[in-house]
Amino acid sequence: MNQRGNSVVVIGGGLVGCWSAWYLLQQGFRVTIVERDCVGSGASSGNCGFVCPSHVLPLAGPGVFWSTLKQLLTPGGAVSIAARFDPGLWGWLWRFARHCNAHCQAKAALGRQQLLVSSMRLYREFICQQKVDPQWQEQGLLLVFRSPAAFDRYRSTVEILQQEYSLPVTAYPGRDVQQLEPSLRAGLGGGWFFPEDTHLRPELLLSQLRDQFEAFGGKIEQGTGVTGIEIQQGRAVAVRTGQQARDADLIVLAAGAETGLFARSLGCSLPVQPGKGYSFTVSAPSDMPRRPMIFEETHVAVTPFVDAFRVGSTMRFAGYDRRIEQHRLRMLRRIAEQHLRIRLPEKLSGAWSGWRPMVYDGLPCIGRSPVSNVIVAAGNGMIGLSTAPATGRLVAELAAEVSPHIDPRPYALSRFS
Ligand SMILES: Cc1cc2nc3c(=O)[nH]c(=O)nc-3n(C[C@H](O)[C@H](O)[C@H](O)COP(=O)(O)OP(=O)(O)OC[C@H]3O[C@@H](n4cnc5c(N)ncnc54)[C@H](O)[C@@H]3O)c2cc1C
Numbered sequence: 001m002n003q004r005g006n007s008v009v010v011i012g013g014g015l016v017g018c019w020s021a022w023y024l025l026q027q028g029f030r031v032t033i034v035e036r037d038c039v040g041s042g043a044s045s046g047n048c049g050f051v052c053p054s055h056v057l058p059l060a061g062p063g064v065f066w067s068t069l070k071q072l073l074t075p076g077g078a079v080s081i082a083a084r085f086d087p088g089l090w091g092w093l094w095r096f097a098r099h100c101n102a103h104c105q106a107k108a109a110l111g112r113q114q115l116l117v118s119s120m121r122l123y124r125e126f127i128c129q130q131k132v133d134p135q136w137q138e139q140g141l142l143l144v145f146r147s148p149a150a151f152d153r154y155r156s157t158v159e160i161l162q163q164e165y166s167l168p169v170t171a172y173p174g175r176d177v178q179q180l181e182p183s184l185r186a187g188l189g190g191g192w193f194f195p196e197d198t199h200l201r202p203e204l205l206l207s208q209l210r211d212q213f214e215a216f217g218g219k220i221e222q223g224t225g226v227t228g229i230e231i232q233q234g235r236a237v238a239v240r241t242g243q244q245a246r247d248a249d250l251i252v253l254a255a256g257a258e259t260g261l262f263a264r265s266l267g268c269s270l271p272v273q274p275g276k277g278y279s280f281t282v283s284a285p286s287d288m289p290r291r292p293m294i295f296e297e298t299h300v301a302v303t304p305f306v307d308a309f310r311v312g313s314t315m316r317f318a319g320y321d322r323r324i325e326q327h328r329l330r331m332l333r334r335i336a337e338q339h340l341r342i343r344l345p346e347k348l349s350g351a352w353s354g355w356r357p358m359v360y361d362g363l364p365c366i367g368r369s370p371v372s373n374v375i376v377a378a379g380n381g382m383i384g385l386s387t388a389p390a391t392g393r394l395v396a397e398l399a400a401e402v403s404p405h406i407d408p409r410p411y412a413l414s415r416f417s
Contacts, residue, residue: 005028005029005030006029006030006249006250007029007030007031007032007247007248007249007250008021008024008029008030008031008032008248008249008250008251008252008399009032009034009239009246009248009250009251009252010024010031010032010033010034010251010252010254011034011226011239011251011252011253011254011255011262012033012034012035012042012253012254012255012256012259012378013033013034013035013038013039013040013041013210013220013222014039014040014042014043014044014254014256014384015040015044015202015205015206015380015384015385015388016254016256016377016378016380016384016388016391016392017033017035017252017254017255017377018033018039018044018206018209018210018213018388018392019209019388019389019391019392019393020252020254020377020391020392020395020396021033021213021218021252021392022209022212022213022218022392023392023393023395023396023397024252024392024395024396024399025213025216025217025218026396027396027397027399027400027402028400029250029396029399029400030217031213031218031219032218032219032220032221032246033213033218033219033220033221034221034224034226034239034241034246035220035221035222035223035224036223036224036225036226037222037223038222038223039206039207039210039220039222040202040203040206040207042256042257042354042355043256043257043277043354043355043356043357043384044202044206044256044354044384044385045202045203045206045352045354046202046203046279046281046310046312046350046352046353046354047202047277047279047312047354047384047385048199048279048292048301048303048310048312049199049200049201049202049292049303049305049310049385050141050197050198050199050292050301050303050385050386051119051120051123051197051198051199051200051385051386052116052141052194052197052198052383052386053113053116053117053120053167053194053196053197053386054141054161054167054169054194054196054197055112055116055382055383055386056109056112056113056116056161056165056167057105057108057109057112057157057160057161058099058104058105058108058109058112058361058362058363058381059096059362059381059382060096060099060100060104060105060108060360060361060362061100061101061102061105062100062101062102062105063100064100065096065097065100077298078298078299078300078313078314078315079299079314079315079316080314080315080316080317080318081316081317081318082316082317082318082319082321084318084319086319088260088273089273089317089319091271092271092273092358092360093317093360095271095360095361096360099360099361099362104361105362106164107410108361108362108363108410109164109165110410111363111410111411112362112363112383112387113165114390114406114407114410115364115383115386115387115390115391115406116383116386116387116390118389118390118393118405118406119386119387119388119389119390119391120196120198120386122389122390122393123136123198123200123389126209126389130208130212132208132212134200134201134202134204134205134208135200135201135204135305135306136198136199136200137198137199137200137306138198139198139199139290139291139292140193140194140195140196140197140198140291140292141193141194141197141199141291141292141293141294142172142177142180142181142191142192142193142194142291142292142293142294143191143192143193143194143293143294143296144177144181144184144188144190144191144293144294144295144296144339145188145189145190145191145296145297146188146189146295146297146338146339147189147297148173148174148189148190149189150189150296150297151173151189151190151191151192154192154296155171158171158192167194167196168194168195168196169192169193169194170192170193170195171190171192171193172190172191172192172193173189173190174188174189174190176190176191177190177191180193181289181290181291181293182290183287183288183289183290183340183341183342184289184293184339184340184341185338185339185340185341188339191293197292199292199303199305200385201305201306201308202385205385224241225241225242226239226240226241226255227240227241227242228240228262228265229251229253229262229265229266229371229374230245231265231371234371234372235371235372235373236248236250236251236371236373236374239251249373250373250374250375250399251373251374251375252374252375252376252377252395252399253266253369253374253375253376253377253378254376254377254378254395255378256272256355256357256378257272257273257274257275257320257355257356257357257358258272258274258320258355259272259357259365259376259378259379260272260273266369266370266371266374266376267369267370267371268369268370268413268416268417269413269416269417270365270376270378270379270413270416271359271360271416272357272358272359272365272378272379273317273357273358273359273360274317274318274319274320274355274356274357274358275315275316275317275355275356275357275358275381275382276314276315276316276317276318276321276353276354276355276356277312277313277314277315277316277353277354277355277356278312278313278314278324278328278329278332278351278352278353279310279311279312279313279332279350279351279352279353280310280311280312280329280332280333280348280349280350280351280352281305281308281309281310281349281350281352282308282309282344282345282348282349282350283307283308283309283349284304284305284306284307284308284309285309285342285343285344287340287341287342288304288309288342289302289304289309289340289342290304291304292304293339295335295336295338295339298313298335299313299314299315300312300313300332300335300336300339301313302336302340308350310350311332311333311336311344312332313332313335314328314331314332315356316328320355322353323353324351324352324353329348329351333348356381356382356384357378357379357380357381357384358379358381358382359379359381361415362381363379363410363411364377364378364379364380364381364387364391364411365377365378365379365411365413365416366391366394366395366398366408366411366412367398367408367411367412367413367414368398368413369413375395375398375399376413377391377392377395390405390406393405394406394408394411
């Protein structure tokens with residue numbers, strides 16, 4: 001049944017909600033985004049801005065469980081976990097451990113690659129057709145290693161990426177990496193360069209996407225938290241916002257890391273955990289790097305925007321904790337200064353934190369829930385900016401019941417049953 005012209009409420013105004021809303025509008029639906037705070041207030045604005053087809057491999061891979069455990073036990077490390085009673089998180093970690101093998105890694109990588117490749121094409125299409133510029137820069141992505149041994153060890157991953165996923169990668173061993181990127185300090189182990197990755201300014205993208213969505217007739221209600229979904233005889237009929245109810249023919253649940261809180265009412269499992277990350281953004285220093293980089297041993301990322309410089313990272317599993325801990329920002333600055341010939345301001349401006357919506361198998365949840373007129377779109381984890389356009393387009397295709405542009409099966413919610 002073609003449902004065009006019907007009303008859709010999208011819960012959540014992050015990247016996934018906004019891209020879903022945009023493509024739903026293109027399919028002829030009447031669309032309203034209902035956002036508790038303001039568009040981009042979740043994980044979508046202060047992220048590192050990488051649109052990175054190189055990130056095809058999920059976090060869970062062979063040997064990753066032990067290396068993650070080691071990082072968890074390192075005080076001040078990039079990955080950390082709050083010591084608290086949280087059976088949901090423990091179950092999630094146990095399942096993550098069970099996915100740390102080559103078979104699960106390869107299965108997830110195929111699903112991720114579909115979204116990454118399609119999103120890259122959709123970004124270019126959107127920028128060209130809508131005549132917007134979210135500071136899109138085709139500068140590639142450089143993974144930098146302090147130790148030569150770690151640089152060499154990464155070669156086996158590079159071989160998988162080249163052979164299995166046809167990704168172009170160039171090696172810059174030892175001091176070659178400094179020649180490629182003169183802002184780096186001397187004495188580093190080397191770098192691997194992914195020329196096809198790009199980056200953009202996420203806040204700018206969101207405001208342009210939002211403007212286009214409204215110009216084409218979409219509606220946005222900010223400051224409106226959804227407290228529940230009203231279900232009658234197995235179908236959703238409205239979203240509840242405090243004392244009020246907003247009728248809808250179809251609901252798209254794109255509440256990022258908080259999506260799992262709706263699982264019980266939908267009668268399914270949605271194992272999305274908040275993986276808290278930090279960033280700070282300062283005005284462009286004179287010695288700003290030319291290209292985005294990840295300092296791989298610590299997972300700290302740096303992004304040169306046109307007029308600003310962002311440093312971001314850390315993965316903290318601490319539940320829905322919004323505090324910004326200053327010592328984590330200081331750690332980001334210290335690691336950036338250890339790798340770069342750069343002096344960052346003593347007082348850091350633009351401090352930000354957001355919850356990555358993490359699923360243990362490294363794949364998002366995109367598909368109809370057991371309440372069939374509720375489509376879930378969440379769990380894009382560490383690659384939400386890089387995969388949101390294709391996620392949104394798939395959501396709209398599922399809603400309109402037209403043939404999907406990518407195979408939707410890897411993301412189906414039934415994999416958790
Ligand atoms: C430090 C950091 C760096 C990152 N860097 C990159 C990167 O370089 N490249 C990349 O691809 N990805 C990156 N990511 C990941 C990316 O930011 C996320 O995957 C993406 O933003 C998730 O988008 P989302 O729309 O699913 O969730 P969110 O952006 O969190 O949006 C969910 C929205 O739902 C709203 N909401 C929640 N509950 C309700 C409710 N009950 N009612 C109404 N509204 C509700 C929230 O307010 C929020 O605005 C990074 C993440 C972090 C933390």
